[in-house]
Structures are given as structure tokens and as C-alpha cells.
Amino acid sequence: MIDKFFSLFTHDIGIDLGTANTLVYVRGKGIVIREPSVVARHKKTKAMLAIGAQAKKMEGRTPQTLEAVRPLKDGVIADFDATAAMLSYFIKRVHETPQGARRLGFPKISKPRVVIGIPSGVTEVERRAVQDAALSAGARQAYLIEEPMAAAIGAGLPVADPGGIFVVDMGGGTTEIALISLGGIVLNRGLRIAGDELDEAIISYLRLRYSLLLGRTSAEEAKLSIGSAVAQKPEKYHVVRGRDLETGLPKSIKVSSEEIREALVPILQQIIVRIADTLESSPPELVSDVIEKGIVLAGGGALISGFDQLISEMIKIPVWVADDPLTAVVRGTAKVLEDPRLLSQVRVTGGLR
Ligand code: ADP
Ligand code: MG
Numbered sequence: 001m002i003d004k005f006f007s008l009f010t011h012d013i014g015i016d017l018g019t020a021n022t023l024v025y026v027r028g029k030g031i032v033i034r035e036p037s038v039v040a041r042h043k044k045t046k047a048m049l050a051i052g053a054q055a056k057k058m059e060g061r062t063p064q065t066l067e068a069v070r071p072l073k074d075g076v077i078a079d080f081d082a083t084a085a086m087l088s089y090f091i092k093r094v095h096e097t098p099q100g101a102r103r104l105g106f107p108k109i110s111k112p113r114v115v116i117g118i119p120s121g122v123t124e125v126e127r128r129a130v131q132d133a134a135l136s137a138g139a140r141q142a143y144l145i146e147e148p149m150a151a152a153i154g155a156g157l158p159v160a161d162p163g164g165i166f167v168v169d170m171g172g173g174t175t176e177i178a179l180i181s182l183g184g185i186v187l188n189r190g191l192r193i194a195g196d197e198l199d200e201a202i203i204s205y206l207r208l209r210y211s212l213l214l215g216r217t218s219a220e221e222a223k224l225s226i227g228s229a230v231a232q233k234p235e236k237y238h239v240v241r242g243r244d245l246e247t248g249l250p251k252s253i254k255v256s257s258e259e260i261r262e263a264l265v266p267i268l269q270q271i272i273v274r275i276a277d278t279l280e281s282s283p284p285e286l287v288s289d290v291i292e293k294g295i296v297l298a299g300g301g302a303l304i305s306g307f308d309q310l311i312s313e314m315i316k317i318p319v320w321v322a323d324d325p326l327t328a329v330v331r332g333t334a335k336v337l338e339d340p341r342l343l344s345q346v347r348v349t350g351g352l353r
Contacts (some may be wrong), residue, residue: 020172150332160183164286170301
């Protein structure tokens with residue numbers, strides 16, 4: 001009871017700091033923030049104007065004096081200040097004591113412990129920067145966990161066991177491919193090809209085929225609505241709106257899932273080739289576990305219809321999609337927060353400053 005009372009004032013926090021989306025989990029409350037990883041600011045002064053959903057709205061339509069940046073583009077911290085600002089904004093948003101409670105004399109919420117899932121390409125220096133940003137935003141302790149590890153935990157896999165677990169987490173800017181065993185990452189072959197490249201492939205396909213210039217958002221919409229990796233029954237259609245490159249005027253075209261697939265598959269194949277390469281360089285004992293248990297797919301890319309099927313057809317290994325793949329990483333950070341044994345079993349960095 002007392003514990004429960006105090007847990008009202010200590011909100012441990014799990015964060016998935018993704019290239020496309022940031023998700024925040026608060027212990028006892030669940031996932032409370034799900035917003036694009038975007039920061040809008042003044043080009044010259046670098047003063048931040050908006051973060052998250054509000055900043056994303058400005059993408060592609062900022063006047064010359066403003067810019068909308070993705071702090072973690074390509075799975076590395078492309079922009080230190082923007083990353084720190086975003087992290088601190090999200091942490092502060094969830095751990096401030098409500099005004100009403102303060103007035104009634106309730107104590108200030110005590111400092112939370114924070115577990116942050118970061119892309120595995122992040123360097124040592126960048127890790128420290130993320131940690132420092134979390135600590136200065138009010139965290140009592142800040143742990144970092146690599147995203148593929150968090151995704152595997154979120155998918156409910158026994159990461160501390162000696163068996164091999166193979167995870168493919170396809171996000172917006174990066175696809176993380178990792179082999180996990182005994183609580184550590186044995187092999188990690190990420191690549192900077194993921195959802196954003198699929199959107200770009202749709203843009204160039206439609207430009208070449210129909211002389212239609214599409215914005216990124218419209219391309220993403222087409223992907224979400226009818227994107228697929230294998231033949232669909234029946235094939236679907238989607239109307240895209242863009243600008244006719246010949247007349248310069250707005251133009252709408254009805255595209256089929258077959259056409260969109262033609263644009264997407266070459267990119268998906270590059271990812272599959274990297275998966276095969278990674279398996280080839282993996283220790284044979286672990287590969288036999290993977291052949292038996294299959295590859296797990298997480299991240300937004302896992303939702304492309306038939307991507308699992310295409311992978312298993314090409315490399316002859318079973319593939320399955322994690323439950324709710326977009327939240328696998330943040331749910332993994334939540335499990336680590338709630339299970340001290342897990343926290344000690346998996347290799348996380350950080351803790352007290
Ligand atoms: P990150 O971890 O890099 O932030 P996410 O795992 O949140 O990325 O995935 C975002 C990517 O997944 C985006 O490129 C988005 O377009 C894509 N995505 C989200 N939902 C779907 C879907 N249903 N079908 C295909 N792609 C999707
Ligand atoms: Mg991710």
C-alpha cells in the first residue's frame with residue numbers, strides 16, 4: 001500500500017529513441033507518448049520552436065528561416081543539441097508533479113530511473129551525451145540499452161539464455177540486424193536502409209513512370225496504405241496527389257499495390273541480403289538455433305504486408321512478426337525497468353553518474 005502510494009510520485013520511465021518515432025513508457029501508466037522524432041528550430045539561432053508531433057507538421061513546409069530536423073537520422077546522433085532537447089522535453093513532460101497535487105501539499109515527484117533504447121550505431125561519446133541529457137532532464141539514473149536487445153525483450157524472447165535469437169528491427173532511418181545470446185549482442189549488422197528509403201523509392205518510381213512529383217508524406221501514406229512485399233489477393237489501389245513535372249500543375253493518379261511493390265522490393269532485397277550475410281558470419285551453433293526458432297521482425301517495417309514471407313522465401317528460415325512491432329522496443333525498456341534481474345542480465349550501460 002505504502003509502496004503503491006509512493007509509486008504515484010516516482011515514475012520510472014522507458015524511452016525508445018527511434019530515428020522516426022520516440023515512445024515513452026511510464027511505470028504504472030503504460031505508453032504515454034508516441035511522437036515523431038523531429039525538432040523544429042530557427043536555422044540561425046538554433047532556438048527550438050517545437051518538438052515531436054508539432055514539429056513534424058512543419059516538415060516540408062518550413063519557411064527559409066526555420067528547419068525541421070530529425071536528431072537521430074541514419075541511426076547515429078546526427079545532432080547532439082536537438083537530441084538532448086528532445087529527450088529532455090519528453091522526460092520533463094511525463095515527470096512533473098501535477099499542479100493540483102502540488103497545491104494539495106503532495107511531495108514533488110522523486111527523480112525517475114530512465115532506461116533508453118538507442119540505435120546500436122551510437123558511439124561511446126554519443127552515449128554519454130544521451131545519458132547526460134537524461135540526467136540533466138531530471139533522471140536519477142539513466143541506463144542505455146541497444147534497440148535490438150530491447151526489441152527482443154519486448155517480443156518476449158529469453159535473451160539471457162544461451163540460445164541464439166535473431167532480430168531484425170526495421171525502423172525509419174535504420175534497420176538493425178542483430179544476433180543475441182546470453183544477454184549480449186553477438187553480432188550486429190545494421191544498415192542505413194529502412195522505411196525512409198522505401199518512401200524515396202516510391203517517389204522516384206512515380207517520377208519516372210508518371211512524371212509525378214510526390215512529397216515524402218504522400219509517399220509514406222501510399223506505403224502504409226498499400227505497401228507490400230509479395231503478391232496481394234486482391235491487389236489494392238491508392239490515389240496519390242502530386243505535381244505533374246511536365247505541366248507543373250497538381251495531378252492525382254491511382255496506383256496499384258503491384259506498382260508500389262515494384263518500387264519497394266529492390267530495397268527490401270538489400271535488407272534481406274544483409275540478413276543472409278549476417279547469418280553467414282554467425283557462429284554455427286547459434287545459427288542452428290535461429291533456423292529452428294526463426295527470425296523475429298520488429299519496428300514499423302515489420303508491418304509491410306508479406307515482408308516476413310519474402311524473407312523466409314529468400315533465405316529459407318522461418319520468420320515471424322513481433323506483437324505490435326512498433327512498440328516492441330519501448331515495451332522492452334519497460335520490462336527491464338520492472339525486472340531488476342533482467343537489468344543485471346542484459347548488458348546495459350550507465351547507472352549513476
Ligand atoms: P524508428 O524506430 O526508426 O523510430 P519505427 O519502428 O517507429 O522507426 O518505424 C517507423 C517506420 O515504419 C516509418 O518509415 C514508417 O513509415 C514505417 N511504418 C509504420 N507503419 C507501417 C506500416 N503499417 N506499413 C509499412 N511501414 C510502416
Ligand atoms: Mg526503432
